[in-house]
Amino acid sequence: MTGWTHTPIDARLVRGALDLERTERGVLPHRLPGWARRQFPDEYLARTEAQPSGVRLAFRTRATAVELDVLATKRAYRGAPPQPDGLYDLVVDGRLAGQATAPGGDLAVIEMADQTATVRPGPPGTVRFDGLPAESKDVEIWLPQTEPTELIALRTDAPVEPVPDGGRRVWLHHGSSISHGSSAASPTETWPALAAARGGVDLVNLGFSGNALLDPFTARAVRDAPADLISLKIGINLANTDLMRLRAFTPAVHGFLDTVREGHPSTPLLVISPILCPIQEDTPGPLALDTDSPDLRFRAVGDPADVAGGRLTLNVIRDELARITAQRANDDPNLHYLDGRSLYGEADFAELPLPDGVHPAPAGHRRIGERFAAQIFENGGLWSR
Structure with missing residues (x-):
């Protein structure tokens, strides 16, 4: 032309x-x-x-x-x-x-x-x-x-x-479909994009729908990528795929963190547990479509009695992530833990329910993004300047 x-x-x-x-x-x-x-x-x-x-x-x-x-x-x-x-x-x-x-x-x-x-x-x-x-x-x-x-x-x-480098920090985030933004209204309306805009950071979003599964190649990709700040949202996909038991989960989390630290030995690193998801709080996966619902909805089909044998629920995962990060923080002062329910919890579920039982609606993405920015990037937050 x-x-x-x-x-x-x-x-x-x-x-x-x-x-x-x-x-x-x-x-x-x-x-x-x-x-x-x-x-x-x-x-x-x-x-x-x-x-x-x-x-x-x-x-x-x-x-x-x-x-x-x-x-x-x-x-x-x-x-x-x-x-x-x-x-x-x-x-x-x-x-x-x-x-x-x-x-x-x-x-x-x-x-x-x-x-x-x-x-x-x-x-x-x-x-x-x-x-x-x-x-x-x-x-x-x-x-x-x-x-x-x-x-x-x-x-x-x-x-x-090209836009000149303005000295903004690079925030690399890994998570599941909620981090991916599969239910967000648009690409700048995913919760990580909203939080990055408020925090004045450059986002690299490694949120993978259905695939935040502690894969070693994902850990190595995080390890090798340039980043000034790293967050890892761990848990929901492991529960809803019923992929592993507690015996495998604990060393897999340690291994993932060890690999990330090989490339980022002192980079601020935040481990985030799942947001509230009532169908999986105390019921193991796997997830299945709820055929009794006229709308697209999921349900957890595991047996809560199996938790004693090591099957994962969101409460089991949160407790173990909190324990692991507290243990490692003794030797890693730049490692921190955030309970995902501080981003979206019971009061939020009552006001902004999950339409399919798992994923927040666009208003939920905005709530999570604003909460994350407030706690992490703004007003004396963990990564504020």
């Missing part, structure tokens, strides 16, 4: 990704590095880590119009209509300035029972923002948190340049 500036999309412009995979059309952001992706055969995790929660293009420009060509992979569950198209959030000088969707795209039709998917190919589409102020400004385009998005081309009506 005449008068447009075409800017290559590379690591200078992409933030929040640990790897950029070169494709025939452009680049595909990943939240796990290539060597880690070769170490797991799970299709669900492969799809999840490619969903670019927290990933955004960031640049400085005087442009009044921006176009981004993408190939997004949208979602539908077998037997149900497609999910709403993911939103692209435009942030200008730190403020939300617009939202758009991308037409076209591939469609992943997912089997709810085992999370396998069949992909129906579709065409690329263009996301356009215009009417921007003509002065120099910092622009971010946040990608949809649940749609793998191949970045094909960036066009602007004025040149762009």
Whole structure:
């Protein structure tokens, strides 16, 4: 197009990704590095880590119009209509300035029972923002948190340049679907994105829906990634998959923390236990769909009597995480623990219930993000400046 500036999309412009995979059309952001992706055969995790929660293009420009060509992979569950198209959030000088969707795209039709998917190919589409102020400004385009998005081309009506390093701290967070933002209204409305904005930090979000499972490759990815602050939200997926017993959980947590400390021996490190989830507080997993409910809801199908034999519930997990971090903190003064119920507890559940029994609604994400920022980043909080 005449008068447009075409800017290559590379690591200078992409933030929040640990790897950029070169494709025939452009680049595909990943939240796990290539060597880690070769170490797991799970299709669900492969799809999840490619969903670019927290990933955004960031640049400085005087442009009044921006176009981004993408190939997004949208979602539908077998037997149900497609999910709403993911939103692209435009942030200008730190403020939300617009939202758009991308037409076209591939469609992943997912089997709810085992999370396998069949992909129906579709065409690329263009996301356009215009009417921007003509002065120099910092622009971010946040990608949809649940749609793998191949970045094909960036066009602007004025040149762009990478945003200079402003000395902001990098906060790397790992967690489950709630951290991923699978139920958030948009990519800047996930609770980690909201907390990062209030805390003035650069977010790297390694929240993986259904896959915060103490995997060794995830620990090594955290170990190797640059970070000034690290938080690990541990527990809910281990309970709702019924993946391990207490005997395995305790050394797995120690091993995960040991690996992170190999690369970040003194980086401030926060272990966060699960928020309140009544169906799993005292009932082990696994989770199953509640077929008696007219809406999508989950229920825990384990037997509470099995807790004595080592099966995990959220209360068991919280008690053990508190014990482990207290023990390790004797030799690691930069290790801290946060009970997730201080972010979302019984009073919050009464006011803002979990629509499917597990995930907060958008208002819940905002509550959690505000609480985390207040306790950790603001007003003398743990990581305040």
